[in-house]
Amino acid sequence: MRELTYVARHSVEWREAPDPALRSGREAIVAPVAATSCDVDSAILAGHGFLDPPFALGHECVARVVDTGDAVTTVATGDLVVVPWSINCGSCGHCRAGLTAHCTAVPHTAMYGAPIGGGWGGLFSDLVRVPYADAMLVPLPDGLDPVAMASAGDNWSLSWRLVAPHLKSRPGARVLVVARGSIGLYVCDIARALGASDILYVDPDPGHRKLAESFGARTAETLEPVRHGFDLAVEATGRVDQLAQTVKCLAPEGICESAGNHFRAGELPLLDMYLTGVTLRVARDNVRAHIPDALALAASGTVDPARVVSHVLDWEQLPDALPEKHLKPVFVRDST
Ligand SMILES: [Zn+2]
Numbered sequence: 001m002r003e004l005t006y007v008a009r010h011s012v013e014w015r016e017a018p019d020p021a022l023r024s025g026r027e028a029i030v031a032p033v034a035a036t037s038c039d040v041d042s043a044i045l046a047g048h049g050f051l052d053p054p055f056a057l058g059h060e061c062v063a064r065v066v067d068t069g070d071a072v073t074t075v076a077t078g079d080l081v082v083v084p085w086s087i088n089c090g091s092c093g094h095c096r097a098g099l100t101a102h103c104t105a106v107p108h109t110a111m112y113g114a115p116i117g118g119g120w121g122g123l124f125s126d127l128v129r130v131p132y133a134d135a136m137l138v139p140l141p142d143g144l145d146p147v148a149m150a151s152a153g154d155n156w157s158l159s160w161r162l163v164a165p166h167l168k169s170r171p172g173a174r175v176l177v178v179a180r181g182s183i184g185l186y187v188c189d190i191a192r193a194l195g196a197s198d199i200l201y202v203d204p205d206p207g208h209r210k211l212a213e214s215f216g217a218r219t220a221e222t223l224e225p226v227r228h229g230f231d232l233a234v235e236a237t238g239r240v241d242q243l244a245q246t247v248k249c250l251a252p253e254g255i256c257e258s259a260g261n262h263f264r265a266g267e268l269p270l271l272d273m274y275l276t277g278v279t280l281r282v283a284r285d286n287v288r289a290h291i292p293d294a295l296a297l298a299a300s301g302t303v304d305p306a307r308v309v310s311h312v313l314d315w316e317q318l319p320d321a322l323p324e325k326h327l328k329p330v331f332v333r334d335s336t
Pocket residue numbers: 038039040059085154155
């Protein structure tokens with residue numbers, strides 16, 4: 001089989017690898033049918049990552065199950081499933097507590113698409129081994145489009161987690177979104193659906209701003225600090241200077257969620273944050289724990305993740321198109 005391999009800045013290519021095989025009764029083999037780039041993949045392709053190539057890329061897809069071990073009970077051959085970005089067993093203490101990004105049954109940070117916790121391959125591959133099928137895979141609900149939900153294993157469900165719990169405890173919160181890619185746009189859509197009273201989306205890209213406006217957000221090209229202007233802020237730029245500006249806009253006891261991946265160091269206005277009373281969370285997402293909730297919101301029809309999909313392309317176009325198409329290109333192949 002082939003796996004799409006990041007080989008150099010702005011460059012990926014197919015490389016041959018052995019077909020994966022079941023190694024225990026708990027495993028499954030899946031074939032991605034709609035795979036897309038995580039926002040961090042754009043940074044990796046631009047050469048901003050900290051991992052040296054080559055490595056298999058991709059950690060967001062909907063896949064078709066093609067084989068399962070004898071002990072697998074929740075999915076079957078032929079099912080369409082969401083594959084989470086992180087490897088998690090479902091039964092260790094962290095997994096049972098919902099901390100699925102910190103599973104202790106595998107090396108810490110074990111994931112698809114980046115060799116930082118062992119080698120698990122990428123999801124831009126013809127076939128993928130899933131080591132804990134019952135714990136990891138989530139059947140795609142009937143009626144949801146694999147192309148629209150290709151991001152459900154990471155960015156879409158992350159975006160749900162960045163705002164949904166906070167809007168539940170702070171109904172009608174004013175939301176600031178400072179972003180560059182799909183996460184910020186999904187956040188606008190979800191925040192509006194869940195009752196945010198005001199959303200300001202900040203991004204220099206005019207196309208992204210237009211999409212955010214279609215989700216009911218006000219927009220700005222750059223962030224002009226608004227003192228005590230927002231109850232909840234989401235920063236997804238990878239830039240510490242943007243995070244610093246974002247936290248300065250929070251109301252007393254405001255919450256800032258950062259989607260992280262700040263590959264370069266920087267300073268935060270900690271005294272200002274102390275005086276305001278800011279809660280800042282910078283975290284890899286325990287995505288598996290809330291994929292079902294995020295899919296349920298998608299199935300409710302009150303949101304439209306398909307609108308963020310920027311290109312629908314054939315699987316064979318991956319090597320040429322992935323380095324060029326940056327917002328949310330979805331690569332598809334026959335799912336039968
Ligand atoms: Zn990701």
